[in-house]
Amino acid sequence: METVVSGIRPTGNLHLGNYFGALRNFISMQNEHNCYFFIADYHSLTTHPTPADLNGNVRQILVEYLAAGLDPEKATLYVQSDVPEVAELYLFLNMNAYIGELERCTSFKDKIRQQPENVNAGLLTYPTLMAADILIHRATKVPVGKDQEQHLEMTRTFGNRFNRLYNVEYFPEPQAFNFGNELVKIPGLNGSGKMGKSEGEGNAIYFADEPEAIRKKVMKAVTDAGPTEPNQAKPEAIQNIFQLMKVVSAPETFSFFDQQYNACSIRYGDMKKQLAQDMINYTEPFRERIKAISSDEDFLLKVRKMGKEKAQENAARTIREIRKIIGF
Numbered sequence: 339m340e341t342v343v344s345g346i347r348p349t350g351n352l353h354l355g356n357y358f359g360a361l362r363n364f365i366s367m368q369n370e371h372n373c374y375f376f377i378a379d380y381h382s383l384t385t386h387p388t389p390a391d392l393n394g395n396v397r398q399i400l401v402e403y404l405a406a407g408l409d410p411e412k413a414t415l416y417v418q419s420d421v422p423e424v425a426e427l428y429l430f431l432n433m434n435a436y437i438g439e440l441e442r443c444t445s446f447k448d449k450i451r452q453q454p455e456n457v458n459a460g461l462l463t464y465p466t467l468m469a470a471d472i473l474i475h476r477a478t479k480v481p482v483g484k485d486q487e488q489h490l491e492m493t494r495t496f497g498n499r500f501n502r503l504y505n506v507e508y509f510p511e512p513q514a515f516n517f518g519n520e521l522v523k524i525p526g527l528n529g530s531g532k533m534g535k536s537e538g539e540g541n542a543i544y545f546a547d548e549p550e551a552i553r554k555k556v557m558k559a560v561t562d563a564g565p566t567e568p569n570q571a572k573p574e575a576i577q578n579i580f581q582l583m584k585v586v587s588a589p590e591t592f593s594f595f596d597q598q599y600n601a602c603s604i605r606y607g608d609m610k611k612q613l614a615q616d617m618i619n620y621t622e623p624f625r626e627r628i629k630a631i632s633s634d635e636d637f638l639l640k641v642r643k644m645g646k647e648k649a650q651e652n653a654a655r656t657i658r659e660i661r662k663i664i665g666f
């Protein structure tokens with residue numbers, strides 16, 4: 339059994355891409371491993387959200403991840419700022435993180451380009467905070483995408499450096515948890531690229547979307563004038579629509595439209611109508627659970643309290659041991 343840690347950014351609503359990206363794997367991992375999943379609200383301070391936005395986003399993400407199937411009885415599901423031990427470990431790790439290596443980090447270089455008016459020390463030390471998230475539970479596995487591998491590498495560096503400095507073997511080396519083939523790529527609706535909230539208006543289908551909103555977005559999805567020769571290769575935008583259909587529709591529906599495409603008799607309007615309906619049906623149980631959980635304040639408070647307690651028990655032990663190692 340591995341100890342797994344992963345952070346979830348509290349930005350935006352949950353869409354199909356998130357679900358088929360990491361979330362489904364979190365849901366299966368929680369049955370097999372000792373999992374800590376948390377909402378990374380300390381990290382989001384690097385962009386200076388308003389208190390209302392911060393609070394609303396954290397709540398929404400918690401609701402939606404619960405609705406999608408994260409189980410607070412199986413995994414430890416918590417909010418990062420509910421466990422201030424993380425901040426203490428971050429402080430310790432920062433004493434051993436060098437400016438040069440932090441400045442060389444790709445995500446830092448991207449960030450200073452994106453927000454040149456707010457290049458704060460939290461941005462620079464984002465990797466040490468992430469290392470603290472992981473090392474506080476002495477995790478062995480971290481399910482992350484390619485974009486986070488450098489951060490994970492830095493986490494290993496910081497953990498090993500701590501071990502060497504104090505001549506201990508305290509932190510294990512966390513490794514990336516590779517989903518491999520289980521990752522289903524979900525394209526967006528605007529013709530190219532993957533589903534994502536930064537890919538433009540109407541590109542993503544959110545679990546909280548009402549049926550009418552889903553219908554509108556799907557009907558607006560980019561298509562083309564249609565195939566002119568039998569069995570023609572599909573251009574990207576068309577492939578995308580078919581890929582979405584593969585995920586949410588019945589196999590017969592998919593092959594019906596695939597045959598029509600190959601026979602050049604396809605009418606994209608009909609296909610999109612069907613896709614919209616299947617998308618609505620697919621997301622329906624999520625939508626219902628989001629509404630139910632969102633209106634159950636007692637349940638949410640209970641989940642938060644339980645997560646805080648479970649995470650804090652482990653985190654407090656790490657801090658106690660670390661303080662002793664350091665010499666406090």
Ligand code: TRP
Nearest residue numbers: 343344345346347378468471472
């Ligand atoms: N940096 C991660 C992201 O942008 C989120 C994150 C924060 C995280 N702390 C973590 C992921 C610890 C894994 C482990 O997606």
